[in-house]
Amino acid sequence: MNNTLAIARREFRAYFNSPVAYFVITVFLVMVGILFFVPFFAQDRASMRDFFALVPFLLIFFGPAITMRLIAEERRSGTLEMLLTMPVRDTDVIVGKFIAALGLFLVALLLTLPYAFTVSTFGELDWGPVMGGYLGLLLLGAATLAIGLFASSQTENQIVAFVVALIITMFFTMVDRFAAFMPAVAVPFVEFLSISTHFENAARGVVDSRDVLYFLSLTALALFLSFRALEARRWR
Amino acid sequence: MATNELMIEVKNLTKRYGEVRALDDISFEVKRGQVLGFLGPNGAGKTTTMKILTTFIAPSSGSAKVAGLDISEAPLEVRRKVGYLPESAPLYTDMQVIECLEFVAELRNISKPDRKTAIARVIETCGLKGMTGREIRTLSKGYKQRVGLAQAMIHDPSILILDEPTNGLDPNQIAEIRELIRSIGKERTVILSTHHLAEVQAAADRVLIIHKGKIVADGSPEELESSKGGARYDVTLATPQDGMKGVKEAFLGIPGVNEVDVPQTPKNGTLDIVVRGQRESDVRADIFRKVVERNWVMLGLGRKQVDLEAIFRRLTTETASIKEGGAQ
Structure with a gap:
């Protein structure tokens, strides 16, 4: 546990030692600001609903951008060898890095709170659904970042890690859009797989235990596969 | 200085990468206090052996004990006993020297009060005074190598495994690092790999020549000269x-x-x-x-x-x- 946190702390600091964190957070906030507030002023409703509909799509890009470095860069530079010949478990490395990425995402998410306050000045904002929506985003973010970590564990090339994570995340986010083209039997399955379907409730502020379970399972699965990828170095 | 206590026992170690045998059934032992020079051309299997002994990778077959502990059964215990400098000293270049050493000390489970003294000790031994606030990316190759050595020694390990510790250094730096290894080796078991013969003669009291994954010679530099x-x-x-x-x-x-x-x-x-x-x-x-x-x-x-x-x-x-x- 101590080691997990030590790795998480180092990784979190590394984000802010380089331009990555500042760049990702700034671009994220600017894009959310523009894409949310431009239509917002055109309509007459004090609601965060559109904000919660928007962020999952931005995360398709920003999730992989946060995670692409995590393991790929350690493989490329050889520091993975230094790290994994210290008394550190492979799980410490995976979980520690995941926590760091989630921490960075949380910072970005907290920095969007002023948007909610801005909205609340234009009318009566119902904070219940907003809280639910943020909890949903945190869960969705965890799953996305875990997928990104998995992609990063597969390669020593950050760009490859980024693209692979992007494709997987895009698949899970958009797969329900293709439901109309699929045979009827496949529809429930596709809807079950889709991140969007599970996030819909949260976007409306309803936290359903089935959705929570879905996001947590997806996160756990991706983390487990990352762990296996790290472990595989020993037998190759 | 060498006693009869075996710090490293390697038995019939083989590592295959697909069809290639990187290590082909090698066996050797290292006693406490011995400095073993691992000599061989590039690709002979030196690095593979070191990666196995530090539990980074697993052997295809065979077994090894480090400080009496089996590398497959107790990898974390083995890692606690060993200090390792991987080839070309990979380090987190975005960290300052002192941050890096603190991070390693933390992962090495050195208690907070002891951390300061441990860090001060390796800074002294490895000649890193005045460099502690520098970001690692800004250091010369020689200083990076010293930081690599410092992190390997921070927990005062009884066994040190150094993969080409003088690679890429200039002659003055090489002489300094060799001197350092010789002084470290007085109390510890050291395995160092190199393809420089002078290094082995300067620092090691035993030489293992390895070629195509097999040990082709084993003995002190003097013994080898008289027998082979x-x-x-x-x-x-x-x-x-x-x-x-x-x-x-x-x-x-x-x-x-x-x-x-x-x-x-x-x-x-x-x-x-x-x-x-x-x-x-x-x-x-x-x-x-x-x-x-x-x-x-x-x-x-x-x-x-x-x-x-x-x-x-x-x-x-x-x-x-x-x-x-x-x-x-």
């Missing part, structure tokens, strides 16, 4: 009229001669023969008399002491005898 080395005679004959059949046997018959290499075919009417004998004796006169007795024509005869470098070249190149013959 000795004297080398380069004999040049005009191609004998009676054929080359009896040449090898003739020279082997001389007392003190261990080995005779005769080329398959003569070159330009001459035959370059390599005769190896004991270090202490000089059989040039006997060789001359043998040539006269057989009515051959001698064109040249020379004697050389064989040093570690020649042994290394001979053991790690397949076409060694031909090459050596040409390099008179």
Whole structure:
């Protein structure tokens, strides 16, 4: 546990030692600001609903951008060898890095709170659904970042890690859009797989235990596969 | 300084990457307080062995014990006992030297009050004073190597494994690092790999020459020089009229001669023969008399002491005898 946190702390600091964190957070906030507030002023409703509909799509890009470095860069530079010949478990490395990425995402998410306050000045904002929506985003973010970590564990090339994570995340986010083209039997399955379907409730502020379970399972699965990828170095 | 306690025991270790055998059934032991030099050309299996001993990768078959602990059964315990400097000293370049050492000390489970003294100790030993606030990316290769050594020694390990610790350094830095290794090696078991012979002679009290995943020589530099080395005679004959059949046997018959290499075919009417004998004796006169007795024509005869470098070249190149013959 101590080691997990030590790795998480180092990784979190590394984000802010380089331009990555500042760049990702700034671009994220600017894009959310523009894409949310431009239509917002055109309509007459004090609601965060559109904000919660928007962020999952931005995360398709920003999730992989946060995670692409995590393991790929350690493989490329050889520091993975230094790290994994210290008394550190492979799980410490995976979980520690995941926590760091989630921490960075949380910072970005907290920095969007002023948007909610801005909205609340234009009318009566119902904070219940907003809280639910943020909890949903945190869960969705965890799953996305875990997928990104998995992609990063597969390669020593950050760009490859980024693209692979992007494709997987895009698949899970958009797969329900293709439901109309699929045979009827496949529809429930596709809807079950889709991140969007599970996030819909949260976007409306309803936290359903089935959705929570879905996001947590997806996160756990991706983390487990990352762990296996790290472990595989020993037998190759 | 070496006692009989075995700090490293390697038994029948094999590592296959697909069809390639990076390590082919190697076994060796290292005693406490010994500095073992791992010598071999690139790709011989030095790094693979080190990666296995530090539990970074697992062997395909065979077993190894480090400080009495099995590498497959207790990898974390093994890692606690070992300090490791991987090849080319990979480090987190975005960190300051002091941050890096603090991070390693934390992962090494050194308690907070002890951390300061441990860090101060390795900064002193590795000559990193005045560099602690520098970002690692801004350091020269030599200083990076020192940070790598410092992180490997922070928990005061009884076993140090150093993969090419002087690679890429300039001659002054090499001399300093060697000095450092020698002083470290006074109390610890050290395995260091290199393809520089001078390094082994300067720092190691035992040499293991490894080639194509197999151990081809094992002993102190002096032992190797006397057993595998000795004297080398380069004999040049005009191609004998009676054929080359009896040449090898003739020279082997001389007392003190261990080995005779005769080329398959003569070159330009001459035959370059390599005769190896004991270090202490000089059989040039006997060789001359043998040539006269057989009515051959001698064109040249020379004697050389064989040093570690020649042994290394001979053991790690397949076409060694031909090459050596040409390099008179």
